[in-house]
Amino acid sequence: MTITATRPLTRERAAGRPPRRRARWPLAALLAVLSLLTVAPFLAMFVVALSPAGRPTLPAQWPESLTLDNLTAVLSASGFVEWTVNSIVYSVVSVVIILLTASMAGYAFAKKRFPGRDAMFWTFLATMMVPFQATLIPTFVLVNSLDGVDTFWGLIVPTLANSQAVFLMRQFIMGLPDELFDAAKVDGASELRVYLTIVVPLTKPIMATLGVFVFLWHWNDFLWPLVVGQSDATRTLTVGLAGLRTEEMQLTMLMSSATISVIPCLLVFFLLQRYLVNSIAMTGFK
Amino acid sequence: MRHRLRDPVTGLLFVLPVLVLFLIFRIFPSLGAVGMSLTNWNVSGDWSLIGADNYARLFEDVNFWRSLRVTLVYAAVYVPLTLVVALGTALLLNRVVFMRGLFRGMLFLPYVTSFVLAGVLWRWIYEFDGLINGLIGKLDLGPVAFLEEASLVLPALAVVSVWKGFGYSMLILLAGLKSIPASYLEAATVDGAGSWQKFRRITLPLLKPTLFFVLIIETISAFQVFDTIYVMTGGGPARASYTLIYGIYDHGFRFFDFGYAATWGVVLFAIVLVVSLIQRRFLDRGNT
Numbered sequence: 126m127t128i129t130a131t132r133p134l135t136r137e138r139a140a141g142r143p144p145r146r147r148a149r150w151p152l153a154a155l156l157a158v159l160s161l162l163t164v165a166p167f168l169a170m171f172v173v174a175l176s177p178a179g180r181p182t183l184p185a186q187w188p189e190s191l192t193l194d195n196l197t198a199v200l201s202a203s204g205f206v207e208w209t210v211n212s213i214v215y216s217v218v219s220v221v222i223i224l225l226t227a228s229m230a231g232y233a234f235a236k237k238r239f240p241g242r243d244a245m246f247w248t249f250l251a252t253m254m255v256p257f258q259a260t261l262i263p264t265f266v267l268v269n270s271l272d273g274v275d276t277f278w279g280l281i282v283p284t285l286a287n288s289q290a291v292f293l294m295r296q297f298i299m300g301l302p303d304e305l306f307d308a309a310k311v312d313g314a315s316e317l318r319v320y321l322t323i324v325v326p327l328t329k330p331i332m333a334t335l336g337v338f339v340f341l342w343h344w345n346d347f348l349w350p351l352v353v354g355q356s357d358a359t360r361t362l363t364v365g366l367a368g369l370r371t372e373e374m375q376l377t378m379l380m381s382s383a384t385i386s387v388i389p390c391l392l393v394f395f396l397l398q399r400y401l402v403n404s405i406a407m408t409g410f411k
Numbered sequence: 412m413r414h415r416l417r418d419p420v421t422g423l424l425f426v427l428p429v430l431v432l433f434l435i436f437r438i439f440p441s442l443g444a445v446g447m448s449l450t451n452w453n454v455s456g457d458w459s460l461i462g463a464d465n466y467a468r469l470f471e472d473v474n475f476w477r478s479l480r481v482t483l484v485y486a487a488v489y490v491p492l493t494l495v496v497a498l499g500t501a502l503l504l505n506r507v508v509f510m511r512g513l514f515r516g517m518l519f520l521p522y523v524t525s526f527v528l529a530g531v532l533w534r535w536i537y538e539f540d541g542l543i544n545g546l547i548g549k550l551d552l553g554p555v556a557f558l559e560e561a562s563l564v565l566p567a568l569a570v571v572s573v574w575k576g577f578g579y580s581m582l583i584l585l586a587g588l589k590s591i592p593a594s595y596l597e598a599a600t601v602d603g604a605g606s607w608q609k610f611r612r613i614t615l616p617l618l619k620p621t622l623f624f625v626l627i628i629e630t631i632s633a634f635q636v637f638d639t640i641y642v643m644t645g646g647g648p649a650r651a652s653y654t655l656i657y658g659i660y661d662h663g664f665r666f667f668d669f670g671y672a673a674t675w676g677v678v679l680f681a682i683v684l685v686v687s688l689i690q691r692r693f694l695d696r697g698n699t
Contacts, residue, residue: 149507156503157510160517163574166532167520169542183542230429237422245426252437254687256635258656259680262663262673263443264436266452286432316421345525347638348656352664363527367642376535383531390523398516401523406586411579411628
């Protein structure tokens with residue numbers, strides 16, 4: 126261990142100075158303060174959401190008691206539950222279809238030979254360079270001409286063309302040994318069987334990661350749902366939340382709505398944090 | 412031999428769903444954006460070709476130049492700020508062992524939430540009776556109208572985006588820091604290098620590729636800011652936070668001037684492309 130070998134040396138050099146261990150405490154304290162500042166807006170949101178309605182609260186003063194009344198009131202208000210259901214549909218359906226189509230395409234791009242494969246793949250990647258906002262207007266006009274505005278398919282289908290997902294699946298499947306696929310074919314397995322019994326089980330970890338990201342992208346998505354979801358029937362939670370103003374509702378209600386909207390993100394965060402952190406570090410996924 | 416012959420068809424079949432989706436909803440609209448920018452397409456769906464008129468109008472549009480300036484100023488505040496915060500927290504996380512997992516999680520938490528939520532929370536934080544004015548009020552300062560002051564609104568919005576997004580760059584930079592061999596730093600310590608010298612001479616040069624990656628990603632996201640502006644300022648006060656994307660949205664969905672809005676989109680794409688190409692050139696030069 127090089128560390129133990131060099132330690133006595135550095136001790137000698139640093140003679141007269143305080144040991145390095147103690148020198149790190151100010152850094153830990155700084156890190157603690159920055160971490161607390163980062164989560165402070167969430168803590169303030171929770172406190173206000175749980176404060177009794179109609180009384181002055183943060184920042185003027187801390188609430189004297191806490192209550193769940195605001196949260197239950199928000200959940201019984203018209204629209205809010207509908208928006209939540211719409212957000213769930215938008216996110217879950219997108220996750221399922223993107224995982225399915227991206228893993229199929231990723232498998233073909235990684236392990237199949239067919240005419241135009243590489244040209245097609247690089248075209249997919251090139252579309253990543255075009256920001257979605259630059260194509261917002263033509264995409265909307267297209268969906269509008271197909272009567273897709275204010276429908277679920279109009280909300281969901283245009284967001285399913287996800288080049289990051291295809292790219293990630295392809296890179297992962299390329300790393301799987303060819304022998305697996307050859308052996309299955311020698312045994313006479315059909316293509317569908319190869320996909321179901323080899324590709325799907327072996328890509329489970331990357332599918333889980335991708336699924337989490339796609340869920341968060343869609344749950345947090347705003348611009349496309351804003352222009353397509355024009356009535357409560359298809360409006361998502363982010364769009365609904367963006368329309369709530371303190372001029373029309375009490376701050377306690379607004380913060381309760383915000384709290385409910387962030388619960389799925391927090392669940393994903395607490396259950397899968399290690400997963401998220403590792404995959405960002407490894408893949409640069411955003 | 413037989414399965415090799417079957418491959419072209421099955422390969423295409425597996426790609427087919429994605430291919431159809433991309434052709435219809437990515438590639439066609441990308442070309443369509445250029446096409447629409449040459450028309451006077453409006454809400455009724457009527458259109459005729461008007462050549463480069465939209466571009467001539469755009470380049471004479473005071474609001475376009477103003478929005479370009481707003482976007483550049485915003486990026487000039489956001490990008491350095493987010494790099495400093497992300498690098499600072501990554502360096503701290505790399506040094507501190509005590510409760511590292513907890514702190515990393517807390518710093519990363521805003522990243523998993525939405526920009527709309529960030530906008531709702533910070534709109535309240537910045538208000539006259541919000542958290543910040545409540546705190547500085549106790550020091551007999553303020554109140555400060557962060558979102559109503561033309562000179563303060565862009566830095567105020569940039570701070571919100573930094574808070575919401577720095578966790579991503581922090582994780583990327585932390586992974587970059589972890590890949591620097593400990594023996595380099597130990598050797599420097601043995602040679603008597605101080606913390607600053609080690610950072611300046613070893614950590615920073617070896618972290619350069621990672622820093623450039625983060626720089627490109629964050630610059631592009633600076634050009635795409637929209638959600639927080641929609642929630643917090645609506646482009647105001649007096650268009651002081653009216654960015655390029657806000658212009659696309661405004662012309663498309665408030666004035667329903669689709670042809671002209673598409674033109675803003677094409678120009679946005681051109682600008683993002685040029686900026687990332689310039690940065691990539693610097694990146695290549697930095698590596699050789």
